[in-house]
């Protein structure tokens with residue numbers, strides 16, 4: 001046991017525990033303790049590459065109930081029970097190892113949060129279908145810039161669910177992640193040349209469905225991300241960056257098509273293209289300076305046609321390996337660093353229009369950050 005005052009030389013390893021409140025339909029995931037030394041403020045994105053953030057290892061647990069996940073809230077307290085400002089949790093990502101992503105042979109990113117963490121939920125008419133025993137894992141990137149070391153920090157994540165017997169049952173709405181430049185388990189960053197430039201990725205869906213809403217993730221000098229129909233050339237939807245006079249990103253817009261309405265219909269086996277546009281006014285190439293993705297919630301026409309996990313698929317194995325490497329050292333591991341694992345995160349959530357270091361911003365889907373962005377650059 002440590003004394004109430006000094007820093008523990010050998011702090012106990014963080015653990016995770018789960019409790020269920022069936023009457024409130026809430027699940028509480030408690031994780032910790034974490035000792036978080038004060039860190040200098042991040043001035044730019046590159047500082048993350050210097051290990052300025054502090055990544056936890058993946059903490060695994062099982063989802064305990066039958067129903068639909070529909071929202072969450074996060075609280076942080078230190079070892080003395082004092083409330084810790086939520087932005088100290090730079091981002092948190094929840095991985096669902098029991099389901100594949102729609103587009104990528106990689107584990108589902110069930111949710112994520114950024115620094116402006118409060119309560120997020122979707123209407124009870126929709127939800128992410130969940131089964132008891134689904135294997136989840138969470139990890140956190142901390143950035144304590146409060147000016148004081150924080151000890152014994154506990155993360156309390158409350159997850160809301162809708163019970164199996166709700167009548168009518170919610171529509172199955174699952175995270176969808178569309179990256180313009182993804183290598184699963186590798187990098188999804190790309191260079192930003194001076195002036196205007198675009199990057200695009202084409203894909204098809206194994207099952208049609210409705211997109212209920214979209215958000216996006218970009219870095220500085222990002223202008224917009226859009227989705228288009230390859231055959232017709234028609235622009236289907238887009239998210240747009242709000243930037244300062246120097247082109248630095250302030251926030252990314254998001255779009256709701258309405259959870260009760262039809263949404264944006266996407267067809268199986270039709271070619272779609274997700275495209276990003278950057279506009280870099282600096283006159284200089286920004287190597288690996290960019291990321292761009294669109295994320296959202298997708299209601300498949302037939303859940304039985306959701307792609308199955310292939311545990312032997314090399315991409316899938318790379319994704320798992322990159323998750324296992326998280327937080328393994330005191331500084332980040334370059335190979336897994338910029339997250340190409342189709343990971344959620346986000347620096348400052350774009351929906352709130354707030355950035356601290358201005359390097360990047362996200363506006364994620366209805367559950368805030370379903371499977372967006374990346375692993376660990378912040």
Ligand SMILES: [Cu+2]
Nearest residue numbers: 291360373374
């Ligand atoms: Cu990013």
